[in-house]
Amino acid sequence: MSGYVGDVVALARKDLLLELRARDTLPAMLLFVVSTLVVFHFALPQGAGDDAAYGLLWVALVFTALLGLARAWVPEREHAALDGLVLATGDRSAIWLAKTVAALAFLGAAEVVALPAFAVLFAPLDAAAVLGVVLASVGICVVGTLASAMAAAGRGREVILPLLVLPLSIPLVVGGVGASVSSEPRTYVAFLCLYDAVFAILSWASFEYVVTE
Amino acid sequence: MIRAEEVEKRYGQRRALRPVSFALDRGGFLVVTGANGAGKTTLLRLLAGLAAPTRGALAVDASRDRLGYLGHEALVYGELSAVENLELFGRLYRVPERRERIGMLLERLGLWEARRERVSAYSRGMRQRLALCRVLLHDPELLVLDEPFTALDEEGADRLDEELRRLVGASTVVLATHDQDRVAGLSTGHLALVAS
Numbered sequence: 001m002s003g004y005v006g007d008v009v010a011l012a013r014k015d016l017l018l019e020l021r022a023r024d025t026l027p028a029m030l031l032f033v034v035s036t037l038v039v040f041h042f043a044l045p046q047g048a049g050d051d052a053a054y055g056l057l058w059v060a061l062v063f064t065a066l067l068g069l070a071r072a073w074v075p076e077r078e079h080a081a082l083d084g085l086v087l088a089t090g091d092r093s094a095i096w097l098a099k100t101v102a103a104l105a106f107l108g109a110a111e112v113v114a115l116p117a118f119a120v121l122f123a124p125l126d127a128a129a130v131l132g133v134v135l136a137s138v139g140i141c142v143v144g145t146l147a148s149a150m151a152a153a154g155r156g157r158e159v160i161l162p163l164l165v166l167p168l169s170i171p172l173v174v175g176g177v178g179a180s181v182s183s184e185p186r187t188y189v190a191f192l193c194l195y196d197a198v199f200a201i202l203s204w205a206s207f208e209y210v211v212t213e
Numbered sequence: 214m215i216r217a218e219e220v221e222k223r224y225g226q227r228r229a230l231r232p233v234s235f236a237l238d239r240g241g242f243l244v245v246t247g248a249n250g251a252g253k254t255t256l257l258r259l260l261a262g263l264a265a266p267t268r269g270a271l272a273v274d275a276s277r278d279r280l281g282y283l284g285h286e287a288l289v290y291g292e293l294s295a296v297e298n299l300e301l302f303g304r305l306y307r308v309p310e311r312r313e314r315i316g317m318l319l320e321r322l323g324l325w326e327a328r329r330e331r332v333s334a335y336s337r338g339m340r341q342r343l344a345l346c347r348v349l350l351h352d353p354e355l356l357v358l359d360e361p362f363t364a365l366d367e368e369g370a371d372r373l374d375e376e377l378r379r380l381v382g383a384s385t386v387v388l389a390t391h392d393q394d395r396v397a398g399l400s401t402g403h404l405a406l407v408a409s
Contacts, residue, residue: 011301078290079286080287083282083284088302088305212262212265
């Protein structure tokens with residue numbers, strides 16, 4: 001495999017290899033999402049209804065994603081490896097795309113555990129709800145990876161990241177919850193597709209400026 | 214190869230580099246000196262394209278894939294081995310026959326025995342040698358070296374000396390150092406920066 005796609009594959013594979021060795025992101029995400037769902041299970045009053053439970057699922061997923069995104073650029077900060085990548089990569093957007101793919105893989109793995117756990121503890125999820133989760137996850141990783149790179153470049157990154165990501169995640173939560181509870185989920189699914197496409201293009205085009213002083 | 218006219222860099226109100234002008238021909242060897250805080254690192258980051266000047270004009274006649282930059286850090290991954298790091302960077306730089314090239318560089322810079330160890334277990338001097346391997350991996354035509362002798366023991370410094378002598382004339386070199394004696398016979402120019 002050569003060219004741009006080859007660069008993305010090589011960089012994403014490197015992120016997966018680093019996680020396999022360090023194991024400091026995915027286990028934390030899994031533990032967080034499962035324990036959050038368990039806490040919600042006992043905190044939600046009896047008879048609160050499925051709609052409230054779907055809302056809580058999104059709270060758990062958004063904060064699990066934040067946990068992963070906060071660590072997304074940690075390997076690059078060590079020994080300033082990001083400068084090395086910026087110098088070596090022909091098209092710097094490949095760095096962003098690879099990091100987004102890796103972040104999505106970690107979030108996807110957390111969701112593979114979280115969604116069955118949700119079905120057991122709260123309510124079943126239909127195909128539209130699962131599609132909503134998938135599309136919203138893509139959106140969170142697309143904007144979150146860029147925001148995380150911006151936050152990593154400055155001081156106070158732990159504070160800046162949620163301030164950047166949470167407002168941008170609101171439309172995704174609206175779309176995800178809508179796809180889960182609405183009788184017309186297609187509108188919400190289409191909205192999530194549009195959001196993903198628009199923010200993917202914006203993030204892809206602007207990453208170059210985020211990594212240059 | 215390089216033409217800088219009144220190049221200045223500011224971070225907000227703080228001036229990191231006073232306006233500086235110089236020119237360097239292809240194959241030249243420029244030594245940059247100056248006290249701590251004079252802007253040596255800033256100037257080298259500008260030349261490498263890692264930062265953009267706030268004012269002035271800077272023209273570097275070398276594409277990014279023909280540029281080798283050695284910074285204060287190794288610019289590699291601590292949880293990967295030397296070979297894995299160089300494989301990744303070789304892949305990104307599109308280095309032909311990279312296995313052979315990586316092996317040759319690791320041998321030349323004395324890292325062959327430790328090639329499969331994780332970089333996080335390396336000493337500072339070994340990381341600096343690995344950084345040099347990364348810099349030389351794609352046979353760059355412009356080398357930007359920021360304090361390359363830092364952390365190297367006598368043997369490492371001698372190996373770097375050898376590499377620099379090999380490069381004289383073939384590549385253009387900009388090197389920041391406090392130890393001018395080390396490169397006395399190599400330089401074709403000298404730029405002394407003054408602290409802001």
